[in-house]
Amino acid sequence: MGNCCGKPAKCAHASSIGGFSAVANSHSDPKKDSASSSQKLPSESLTTSFVPPKPDASVSSNLKSFNFNDLKNATKNFRTDSLLGEGGFGCVFKGWIDENTLAPTKPGIGIGVAIKKLKGESLQGHKEWLAEVNYLGQLRHENLVKLIGYCAESDNRLLVYEYMQKGSLENHLFRKCVQPISWATRMSIAIGVARGLTFLHSLDTNVIYRDLKASNILLDSDYNARLSDFGLARDGPTGDNTHVSTKVVGTQGYAAPEYVATGRLTPKSDVYSFGVVLLELLSGKRALDEEGPGFAEETLVDWAKPFLSDSRRVLRIMDTRLGGQYSKKGAQAAAELALQCLHTDPKNRPSMTDALRALENLPTTNVMRTSPHAKLSQHGTKHMSSPHNHKARAATVN
Numbered sequence: 001m002g003n004c005c006g007k008p009a010k011c012a013h014a015s016s017i018g019g020f021s022a023v024a025n026s027h028s029d030p031k032k033d034s035a036s037s038s039q040k041l042p043s044e045s046l047t048t049s050f051v052p053p054k055p056d057a058s059v060s061s062n063l064k065s066f067n068f069n070d071l072k073n074a075t076k077n078f079r080t081d082s083l084l085g086e087g088g089f090g091c092v093f094k095g096w097i098d099e100n101t102l103a104p105t106k107p108g109i110g111i112g113v114a115i116k117k118l119k120g121e122s123l124q125g126h127k128e129w130l131a132e133v134n135y136l137g138q139l140r141h142e143n144l145v146k147l148i149g150y151c152a153e154s155d156n157r158l159l160v161y162e163y164m165q166k167g168s169l170e171n172h173l174f175r176k177c178v179q180p181i182s183w184a185t186r187m188s189i190a191i192g193v194a195r196g197l198t199f200l201h202s203l204d205t206n207v208i209y210r211d212l213k214a215s216n217i218l219l220d221s222d223y224n225a226r227l228s229d230f231g232l233a234r235d236g237p238t239g240d241n242t243h244v245s246t247k248v249v250g251t252q253g254y255a256a257p258e259y260v261a262t263g264r265l266t267p268k269s270d271v272y273s274f275g276v277v278l279l280e281l282l283s284g285k286r287a288l289d290e291e292g293p294g295f296a297e298e299t300l301v302d303w304a305k306p307f308l309s310d311s312r313r314v315l316r317i318m319d320t321r322l323g324g325q326y327s328k329k330g331a332q333a334a335a336e337l338a339l340q341c342l343h344t345d346p347k348n349r350p351s352m353t354d355a356l357r358a359l360e361n362l363p364t365t366n367v368m369r370t371s372p373h374a375k376l377s378q379h380g381t382k383h384m385s386s387p388h389n390h391k392a393r394a395a396t397v398n
């Protein structure tokens with residue numbers, strides 16, 4: 001699994017831009033709102049009169065409805081040694097259930113599951129829980145994480161997923177104590193993510209994922225990528241409509257600039273976020289990095305763009321932890337694709353279908369394919385020299 005050095009992943013990091021409208025941006029303090037991904041708009045606090053919505057009946061019939069007590073038993077009463085991580089929604093625990101009856105079992109018996117428990121009581125949290133149940137209850141694809149069931153008992157809201165043994169891509173790319181993943185594995189993850197998004201965008205009611213980021217890309221035991229977290233997903237535009245107008249939600253550093261500025265959402269917003277993830281896979285740097293001394297306002301995209309558009313300097317963005325073990329031509333083509341996905345004009349970005357095709361046709365010469373992990377270069381985990389150090393501030397827009 002993806003937890004660093006056997007410890008639970010660090011809790012409570014700033015991430016999502018939850019429930020912050022583009023209009024609200026103009027009269028809110030983004031820094032204040034960025035403090036926590038779980039921060040709720042005052043108007044969305046759960047009041048005593050709030051009746052939590054229920055999952056769609058046709059959807060919930062595909063899913064197991066768990067009792068709260070069963071999930072307590074499956075996770076040793078949500079004990080901290082079962083904690084896998086925490087996001088804006090709440091904590092994620094490892095649990096065990098019987099493969100056939102789905103009843104809670106003792107640790108190590110049956111199948112492992114990841115149980116996400118909504119913290120606090122907010123309308124936004126309930127909405128995300130419901131969106132996740134409704135989307136993942138209906139959608140099945142090898143690059144989407146499988147939702148097994150849910151619990152909606154009094155105010156408790158939980159989700160039960162298949163357990164993804166290698167944890168999140170975020171853990172593998174950015175945690176210092178985790179062995180770096182190889183070029184071949186990185187590109188196969190990019191292809192898996194592109195397949196997942198292509199699937200969503202090709203549905204009759206094209207689904208916009210809206211929160212693509214390294215922490216939402218989970219990896220199975222063979223490093224196959226699966227998209228998780230459909231709490232912010234939205235049906236895309238239909239008919240003659242070019243976009244859907246929404247609140248700006250998502251994650252700063254990954255969200256498309258035109259979407260953040262206008263609230264106009266299109267499938268090309270996902271393509272932009274995909275470009276950011278591709279850049280993270282190439283560079284081993286975070287979209288926004290709050291670690292390290294001092295913060296810079298610069299994002300990974302701002303830092304990388306001058307390199308991406310200069311064929312002689314493009315390989316300077318590459319993660320030194322790859323130890324040079326990658327196809328030069330493949331890296332150049334992937335960097336070119338990232339640049340196209342990051343185009344400021346969404347119309348000039350490729351569709352996910354085209355991006356997937358480009359990735360599947362990447363030149364693969366000189367790639368070491370023997371192990372999912374590249375050897376550490378002599379320079380260890382130090383990043384390649386750059387015109388200016390990339391240190392960016394991680395913060396939520398909303």
Ligand SMILES: Nc1ncnc2c1ncn2[C@@H]1O[C@H](COP(=O)(O)OP(=O)(O)OP(=O)(O)O)[C@@H](O)[C@H]1O
Nearest residue numbers: 015016085086087088089092114161163164168215
């Ligand atoms: N199905 C799963 N299998 C294994 N680990 C999981 C699973 N789902 C989540 N995790 C772990 O729990 C962590 C927290 O996940 P969660 O989706 O709650 O938050 P996040 O993605 O880090 O942030 P955000 O709330 O902004 O989406 C993940 O990074 C991952 O390490």
Ligand SMILES: [Mg+2]
Nearest residue numbers: 087215216229
């Ligand atoms: Mg997540």
